[in-house]
Amino acid sequence: MTQGTALITGASSGIGAVYAERLARRGHDLILVARDLDRLKSLANRLSGDHGVVVTPLIADLTSAADLERVVAKLREDAEISLLVNCAGIGPNGPLLGSDPNGLGKMVQLNVDVLHYLTAAAAKLFAARRRGGIINIASAVALIPERFNATYVATKAFVLALTQALSAELEPHGVRMQAVLPGFTRTEIFDRAGIDISVIPTEMMMDAGEMVDAALAGFDRGEVVTIPSLADSELWEQHERTRRDLGPHLSLKHAAARYRPRGETR
Template sequence: MTVHPAVLITGASTGIGAVYADRFAGRGHDLVLVARDLARMEALAERLRRETGVAVDIIKADLTDAADLATIETRLREDARIGVLVNNAGAGAAGGFLEQTPDDLTKLINLNVVALTRLANAVAPRFAREGQGAIVNLASVVGLAPEIGMSVYGATKAFVLFLTQGLNLELGPKGVYVQAVLPAATRTEIWERSGRDVNTIQGVMEVDALVDAALVGFDRRETVTIPPLQDLGQWIAFDQARQAMVPNFLQSEPAERYRKAA
């Protein structure tokens, strides 16, 4: 009988995180759900236990709170049953950079960057020792396209993509799979929380479709999964162009164009 690792999912009470919970439960994985909304998690857990028979633990936590974050880090370090971390919790911020306050931006960065990184850091050493495990980081296409706007949000998601690619190079040879999922606009409550009407946005993907596509990438062991991108060749060309520049970065002298006055 195959024993499936347990899956810890952050931001699991609704939206993308809740659908990940549904799908992994359907595959026979026990779950650890982490979010601020206890009532929603309890309702989700009750349904999943009833429908799939898996065990579901619930941890009410605000990942921008240092004590709550430390609780989840400890669980990831010490619970050997957990073999998959889905770093889904994230937020946007209303308005543009000029309207956003320092407190707004600090909270955004603490959730989208600091908490995600600390949770990955908590579990990665154990996964590496065991020679197995998976870390799924929810990024965004906005992290590749400053033209879309959302400057600080996009910067946090660019960080998540870079971190994932770096961890793939570092941890992949040790048997640890690391995936970045890059949604475009998806029908979740993040829009309402950031002060935007999702119905005014073009090309919004439904959550079920997004997660099902992301799991296809997960099963294929893709490092970067971009569900809305129809032409895979565009991403391959982009990544190959990036990699082709790397040797040219390692130069002891400035490029010729910078050695002449304008």
């Protein structure tokens, strides 16, 4: 007996590969989605041998509309899939002003468009089945937008907002949502972006295994948002209370007095 099937994007390396190992250890059968056939096959063989689960490689370039549809078709056809883990994504190699526009566009396509398409498809299917979960890998930079490439930050803020909004919509249907907001995590993404990892203070860099273990612990606890390095959960709760307190003031009949022409009263 397994825990159902988990479909993981970006599964051939980095955070996605760690999720694959951890979920296989928990007894999930796996569908691993990535472009690198050789790495996927190697990972699938190792995980099935080590954990006795069924691991199916699914080769797909998620920026290809045809390949993306094949992944959605798999979600639709395989009723055993009960967990979607969206790990596929790319990072920047510098500030926005020095970045190639095509590279920024590809980042938005993969980090936002593809994730949204898969999340929406899975949400509808899982809601109809009245079970399932979706884990979206966002980033801590969604909460500190001034610190990083503007396009990348915006893509991760989208992931956070999408997850929070959809969590409220899916709760009555028995479907779980989680956004994971890691900080710097030791993966291949730095090499691909041409970033020298040695310039990042060691106390800010978490190993991918520890990050995923913390994220799964948060998922087990029912967290909608998990920040793996955050020791004081009250800081997040305070942030959320402040955000909710803004709600009654965000849409009113008249502009605030501070924005009215001088001397005007209502």
